[in-house]
Amino acid sequence: MGLLRKFFSNTGKPEGTMGKVVVAMMNCGHAGIADWGFSHLTLRGDEEVLDCGCGGGANIAVFLKKLSAGRVTGLDYSPVSVEKARAVNADAIAAGRCSVVQGDVQALPFEDGQFDVVTAFETVYFWPNPAHCFAQVHRVLRRGGVFMITNEASGRTHSHEKWVKIVDNMSVYTGEELAAFLMQAGFARTEIDEDIAHDRVNVRAYKA
Template sequence: VKGIDYSPVSVEKTKKVNETAIADGRCAVLQGSVADMMFADNWFDAVTAFETVYFWPDLPRCFREVWRVLKPGGTFFICNESNGDTDKDEKWTKIINGMTIYQGTELKAYLEQAGFHEVQIHKNKAGWLCVTAQK
């Protein structure tokens, strides 16, 4: 498992939480940007993004980069607590600088533009939004 985060603080916290897995060589945590990942083309079977695409700069570019590092047939899984369908989402964008909450249809359009297919949108009653897409 390899993880990246833009925030050095988050990287250090994640390294502490996953100390045993890192020591065993099962996990690596790196600081970097999803817009320009250091991984080879067609490297991963799956890429996940939990509560993070809100902050990705240039979402179409980031999605193209995820597409690049996924193997053919690989899965991209996005999970957001806010789905852009309710008024409560606006309170977050007012207090968290640089946050953009996307609706499922917006994410689907960006994913398809990046080359993904079989994009599926899943929502639950609590307002969570999960999106899966295949390379």
């Protein structure tokens, strides 16, 4: 159990050789939930996007395909994840369409109103003080911007309980709990979509 706990806890902040394996696995294993999340997001094609907790950069690559004239920034506090995300999106970085930075969602290293879209795929489980982190997202969004959270754990079933026991510092929230944090952070309104059959939730929050 010690090794299993160490492996899965590495999903929160991938480190070392094991972290590199975890990041590669997440790029493949999270593709399905990411596709479902993207289905809730309508894009013009010229947006400035921030993907928080970008992991190995797979979702950055999806955004780059969807944006004909936009730009994508990835942020993660794991050096292993940042390294992998930069490698996956090296061509776009060289072309000036993408950047990947190491940073913390508790103090986002960006200007106020810098982004049209901010996303968080399979990551808010590990964010300390969600209302504070969400306020940081609210700050870097432009007026009319959207923050989209996609989780493969709806908080409605008991399936997540085994992961909370194994993975250190992991918290699972319902859509309503996330919406409450988002409204506390200053967002004007929220929308929630749940798929209980597949135990997943998508929440969009809009800045007035």
